[in-house]
Amino acid sequence: MSSERAARAVVFARTGEADVLRETEFPLFPPGPGEVLLRHTVVGVNFVDIYHRRGLYPLPLPSGLGLEAVGVIEEVGPGVGSLAPGQRVAYAQGPVGSYATRRLVPAEALVAVPPGVEDETLAAVFLKGLTALALLRRTRPLAPDETALFHAAAGGVGHLAGQIARAIGVHLIGAARGPEKCAFALEQGYGACIDTSWEDVPTSVRRLTGGQGVPVVYDSVGRATWTASLDCLRPFGMLVSFGNASGSVPPFDLGDLARRGSLYVTRPTLATHWADPEGRRALVEELFALLRAGALRPVIGGRYPLAEAARAHRDLESRRTRGALLLLPGTESLP
Secondary structure, eight states, X not given: OOXXXXXXXXXXXXOSSGGGOEEEEEEOOOOOXXXXXXXXXXXXXXXXHXXXXXXXXXXXXXEEOOSOEEEEEEEEOTTOOSOOTTOEEEESSOOSOOSBSEEEEEGGGOEEOOTTOOHHHHHHHHHHHHHHHIIIIIISOOOTTOEEEEESTTSHHHHHHHHXXXXXXXXXXXXXXXXXXXXXXXXXXXXXXXXXXXXXXXXXXXXXXXXXXXXXXXXXSOGGGHHHHHHTEEEEEEEEEOOOTTOOOOOOOXXXXXXXXXXXXXXXXXXXXXXXXXXXXXXXXXXXXXXXXXXXXXXXXXXXXXXXXXXXXXXXXXXXXXXXXXXXXXXXXXX
């Protein structure tokens, strides 16, 4: 197959553990109306990719994987007037299939990369930073000086949430496993961090808030932290459940929310915010403004060749990593 009209991609034909991922070669066709042919330079790895691979968020199989990447436009299709070959662009909400060297992408999904923003920096911050902004700014906006709890504070979204909180003047209590991850979270802007390897989270939150609890808990862990998160809330507080790293939350009785103090629960997705043109524009503009100001400095926890996407997934699932993980499609091997 000619390399001029071919690409490599990571695909899976059945759901399961990371070993279901396979690298394959596939033909490329010229971009159609409203499409561009994009050469990926850096691909972001996110926990939603694992949910897709496991089947928690089902995809038609066989399927590609990945929702975000940064790259360079090689060709544009008919009707694409705002983008040109050679332009650097990024996307953060699919379509699924970013684990690839090159691919066709709808032009409407792309955002132009401002000068001075490096590809790796943007791939490490784009989907995760937009997610953190959507949580703190739109899902349950935090007022200056408000305090909230954020689980997985050393993770890809979590460490950026700490940096954003510091920039906008709100106080986050982090929860992370182990002293190293807690120290890392504090460096990112958290005012305190609860070490979940030995500390009881609700007890610690009550101690840190003078017995009141917090008005908001942002929880991407899911099943393992569900009850503890509810126990951290003050009356009329909100649990923002935005992930299922430990599995889906268990069925619960709505009456339990009443008994705990008229609590609220929401399950937001970035995709909903992204589908709103005005919301998308506001989030992207704020993200780039924070990058220009130096307030967002993503930490890259690992770089992997495309062929080693399964290893990246295993590392992410093991919780051995901190910060963002990246795939480098043009790299055959890394030390």
